[in-house]
Amino acid sequence: MRVVLATVLCLSFVALTLGATAEQWRGRSIYQIITDRYALPAGTNKTQCNPGDQTWCGGNWNAIREHLDYIQNAGFTAIWISPVSQNYDGPRSPYGDAYHGYWIADATKLNDRFGTADDLKALSDELHKRGMYLMVDVVVNNVMSTSITPDLSTFMFKQKSQYHPYCPIQWGNATSEQNCWLGDLKVPLPDVNTQDPGVVSAYCSWIQSLVSEFDIDGLRIDAAKHVNMDFWPTFCKAAGVFCIGEVFDNDMSQAAQYQGPDALDSILNYPMYGALVNAFAIPGQRNASAVTDAITQSKALFKFRNFLVNGTTGWLKSQAEVLTTGPYGLAIMKGQVVTILTNIGSPPQNASVAAYTTFHDETAVTDILSCAEYAVGSNGTLEISYIEGGAPAVLIPNNLLRDSNLCGFTTSFDDGEGAAQAASSARVDAGQLSWRSWVSQATLLILVGVCTFLTL
Ligand SMILES: *[C@@H]1O[C@H](CO)[C@@H](O)[C@H](O)[C@H]1NC(C)=O
Ligand SMILES: *[C@@H]1O[C@H](CO)[C@@H](O)[C@H](O)[C@H]1NC(C)=O
Ligand SMILES: *[C@@H]1O[C@H](CO)[C@@H](O)[C@H](O)[C@H]1NC(C)=O
Numbered sequence: 001m002r003v004v005l006a007t008v009l010c011l012s013f014v015a016l017t018l019g020a021t022a023e024q025w026r027g028r029s030i031y032q033i034i035t036d037r038y039a040l041p042a043g044t045n046k047t048q049c050n051p052g053d054q055t056w057c058g059g060n061w062n063a064i065r066e067h068l069d070y071i072q073n074a075g076f077t078a079i080w081i082s083p084v085s086q087n088y089d090g091p092r093s094p095y096g097d098a099y100h101g102y103w104i105a106d107a108t109k110l111n112d113r114f115g116t117a118d119d120l121k122a123l124s125d126e127l128h129k130r131g132m133y134l135m136v137d138v139v140v141n142n143v144m145s146t147s148i149t150p151d152l153s154t155f156m157f158k159q160k161s162q163y164h165p166y167c168p169i170q171w172g173n174a175t176s177e178q179n180c181w182l183g184d185l186k187v188p189l190p191d192v193n194t195q196d197p198g199v200v201s202a203y204c205s206w207i208q209s210l211v212s213e214f215d216i217d218g219l220r221i222d223a224a225k226h227v228n229m230d231f232w233p234t235f236c237k238a239a240g241v242f243c244i245g246e247v248f249d250n251d252m253s254q255a256a257q258y259q260g261p262d263a264l265d266s267i268l269n270y271p272m273y274g275a276l277v278n279a280f281a282i283p284g285q286r287n288a289s290a291v292t293d294a295i296t297q298s299k300a301l302f303k304f305r306n307f308l309v310n311g312t313t314g315w316l317k318s319q320a321e322v323l324t325t326g327p328y329g330l331a332i333m334k335g336q337v338v339t340i341l342t343n344i345g346s347p348p349q350n351a352s353v354a355a356y357t358t359f360h361d362e363t364a365v366t367d368i369l370s371c372a373e374y375a376v377g378s379n380g381t382l383e384i385s386y387i388e389g390g391a392p393a394v395l396i397p398n399n400l401l402r403d404s405n406l407c408g409f410t411t412s413f414d415d416g417e418g419a420a421q422a423a424s425s426a427r428v429d430a431g432q433l434s435w436r437s438w439v440s441q442a443t444l445l446i447l448v449g450v451c452t453f454l455t456l
């Protein structure tokens with residue numbers, strides 16, 4: 001949750017009843033911003049702040065607005081910003097200062113370290129001028145304190161009955177996870193009593209006015225699984241916009257309960273994140289420059305997502321189908337996109353993963369990660385060998401890549417006989433993969449990005 005890098009979300013829409021707002025968000029690529037850290041105001045000494053000091057660097061809403069070209073040019077069509085509410089601003093806590101924005105004091109006031117109401121409105125206006133969306137992070141589960149007997153006068157809710165009594169969380173006990181306090185004794189996070197009707201109605205009028213005053217397009221909800229589930233439909237209905245929640249749980253069925261008409265529109269795909277870590281993390285060397293490469297690649301890949309959203313029909317709503325599963329990996333098809341993943345890692349193996357696709361024989365396809373071309377064999381077979389190591393492949397028919405500006409496919413591309421011929425003679429050679437030596441961390445980062453292709 002606290003990453004500073006651009007995070008592209010794998011929005012999952014399992015069993016979602018579609019409202020208009022979820023529909024509008026479905027095609028978006030979202031860039032996550034920790035407001036204090038993303039961009040500093042013009043004229044600031046950019047090397048003065050040491051991010052490891054856990055204090056404010058000075059980023060704000062105006063600086064985000066001044067850097068929207070960068071985000072838009074990278075292909076993103078929405079931003080998600082840190083909570084905008086007033087935070088704890090007292091003596092430095094044992095865990096530093098509230099630069100991240102999640103240590104809520106009074107939710108009804110804006111965080112003046114990030115700017116004024118006019119600054120936030122200007123950011124929202126500028127996004128909308130560009131056809132982009134604004135998603136704001138909200139924290140309703142808890143406030144922040146440096147003691148378990150906080151001074152309630154600094155908070156939105158000032159009465160003791162509006163909080164659950166202090167208890168440390170007993171993990172695995174759902175009631176305890178919802179009613180006891182996150183944090184620890186150094187920085188306890190007093191748990192707001194979201195079963196109290198007065199709290200519910202005050203939160204609902206607050207979110208309604210926040211969304212309308214700043215023309216917010218969607219909410220990202222912090223710690224959603226720590227709140228009684230029946231709070232969410234009421235809250236999100238008052239907000240009147242798409243709500244995506246943080247349900248930090250690797251268990252698909254547990255997490256899935258939080259998505260649907262009885263809870264939230266959508267949840268972040270933590271189960272997929274957990275699965276990717278389990279499948280692909282290998283102890284080994286961490287290669288920072290490989291991560292840099294991964295970020296460069298992901299820029300190209302998500303420009304690709306927009307292309308699929310706009311340039312093809314049905315991709316967003318098609319279900320991901322598992323084509324092949326085996327000890328070394330699996331192949332998944334979503335729309336016309338086949339993703340082949342393996343867990344064999346860097347050591348080369350005389351192994352391959354074959355996928356039986358619905359593509360016609362001899363269809364020319366391209367792996368958009370390596371730009372290697374493949375030809376579909378008889379019975380729709382696509383086979384990736386791992387003689388040079390275990391890089392993933394994302395295979396798209398060449399005729400869909402026209403105009404994508406990926407792998408040299410420009411408007412002048414001819415997908416006729418010639419291209420298919422050329423492709424059918426192309427070798428499936430992992431040795432062409434420029435990133436065959438990537439270590440697990442880099443591969444994981446790419447996969448987390450690529451997983452927008454895998455969402456159910
Ligand atoms: C910016 O801050 C760094 C680190 O404190 C310092 O070394 C550098 O001299 C400063 N640059 C300017 C132009 O003030
Ligand atoms: C679960 O947590 C609740 C709230 O703290 C507590 O009342 C209950 O006894 C716990 N249940 C178990 C089985 O420990
Ligand atoms: C790290 O990754 C980069 C680019 O992906 C690669 O060129 C370099 O050789 C790698 N370094 C090591 C030590 O593996």
Ligand SMILES: *[C@@H]1O[C@H](CO)[C@@H](O)[C@H](O)[C@H]1NC(C)=O
Pocket residue numbers: 027077131306307309310
């Ligand atoms: C889709 O295409 C339209 C018209 O070309 C363009 O204005 C819009 O920005 C595109 N949307 C995405 C998500 O790329």
Ligand SMILES: *[C@@H]1O[C@H](CO)[C@@H](O)[C@H](O)[C@H]1NC(C)=O
Pocket residue numbers: 350
């Ligand atoms: C890989 O395995 C195949 C058959 O399973 C064998 O014919 C081939 O020689 C092997 N290649 C290498 C490089 O070991």
Ligand SMILES: *[C@@H]1O[C@H](CO)[C@@H](O)[C@H](O)[C@H]1NC(C)=O
Pocket residue numbers: 356379
């Ligand atoms: C052809 O594809 C199907 C799956 O579509 C697969 O079950 C079958 O084994 C394949 N046959 C051959 C001969 O590869």
